[in-house]
Amino acid sequence: MNGASAPTLLEVEQVHAHYGKSHVLQGVNLRVADGELVTLLGRNGAGKTTTLKTIAGVIQPTQGQIRFGTEIVSKLATHQVAQRGVCLVPEHRGVFKLLTVEENLMLGQRKQSKWQLDDVYQIFPRLKERRSNGGGQLSGGEQQMLAIGRALMNAPRLLMLDEPVEGLAPVIVEEIVAQLKVIKAAGVSIILVEQNLEVCTQLADRHYIVEQGAIVYEGSNADFLADEAIKDRYLGVGMA
Numbered sequence: 001m002n003g004a005s006a007p008t009l010l011e012v013e014q015v016h017a018h019y020g021k022s023h024v025l026q027g028v029n030l031r032v033a034d035g036e037l038v039t040l041l042g043r044n045g046a047g048k049t050t051t052l053k054t055i056a057g058v059i060q061p062t063q064g065q066i067r068f069g070t071e072i073v074s075k076l077a078t079h080q081v082a083q084r085g086v087c088l089v090p091e092h093r094g095v096f097k098l099l100t101v102e103e104n105l106m107l108g109q110r111k112q113s114k115w116q117l118d119d120v121y122q123i124f125p126r127l128k129e130r131r132s133n134g135g136g137q138l139s140g141g142e143q144q145m146l147a148i149g150r151a152l153m154n155a156p157r158l159l160m161l162d163e164p165v166e167g168l169a170p171v172i173v174e175e176i177v178a179q180l181k182v183i184k185a186a187g188v189s190i191i192l193v194e195q196n197l198e199v200c201t202q203l204a205d206r207h208y209i210v211e212q213g214a215i216v217y218e219g220s221n222a223d224f225l226a227d228e229a230i231k232d233r234y235l236g237v238g239m240a
């Protein structure tokens with residue numbers, strides 16, 4: 001099962017968050033089902049990254065609650081949320097430049113993960129070829145693969161990806177899309193923040209649009225694709 005009808009894994013209810021006095025999230029509501037891939041779309045500054053950080057426990061919500069599985073996680077620290085299987089791959093990837101690819105991967109290792117080193121190398125053969133290279137020697141696409149591979153070794157039940165294909169060449173984007181399909185098919189739920197709508201609509205079951213810190217649209221991939229007005233109104237783009 002990978003549709004909205006599968007059991008709920010993550011439920012974000014009326015979540016507010018602040019940076020100092022700045023009220024950035026103003027009542028976010030969203031859910032992700034087991035095995036589902038949802039996107040968070042919206043213009044720059046809408047609150048997408050802040051939503052991911054709040055789910056990951058990097059930012060504590062000032063109101064509302066976040067349930068993961070059967071547990072309320074909104075008051076937990078980041079490492080406690082991560083231990084439960086929530087993995088955030090941030091926009092700038094967090095690759096350690098002075099460590100090798102393999103050392104970077106091993107930093108994510110948890111024994112209970114079904115993805116160990118060889119499994120990650122199977123999904124990302126480029127990482128195997130580059131296993132002894134330093135993180136700083138990798139291309140942008142390889143760094144992204146490394147960041148996703150390290151997250152897999154951390155036994156994710158929910159993977160959150162912040163603009164994973166930004167600035168990458170089309171051929172690498174295709175490779176990453178194919179790899180994300182494999183990861184999704186293995187049952188990992190995914191929240192994808194991404195400006196590339198082609199990528200989003202190839203992968204997603206459902207889409208959310210964020211505007212000024214609140215969800216203003218929720219729809220299935222088919223409904224979203226059929227609705228040009230939504231894209232014009234909230235994203236300022238039409239699709240080819």
Ligand SMILES: Nc1ncnc2c1ncn2[C@@H]1O[C@H](COP(=O)(O)OP(=O)(O)OP(=O)(O)O)[C@@H](O)[C@H]1O
Nearest residue numbers: 019022024042043044045046047048049050051210
């Ligand atoms: N560390 C911070 N301190 C203060 N304000 C911040 C901080 N990070 C983000 N903001 C502000 O919070 C709002 C939401 O930012 P956020 O990064 O969540 O948006 P986004 O939708 O992910 O956009 P982008 O695609 O530009 O990253 C923006 O107005 C931004 O300027």
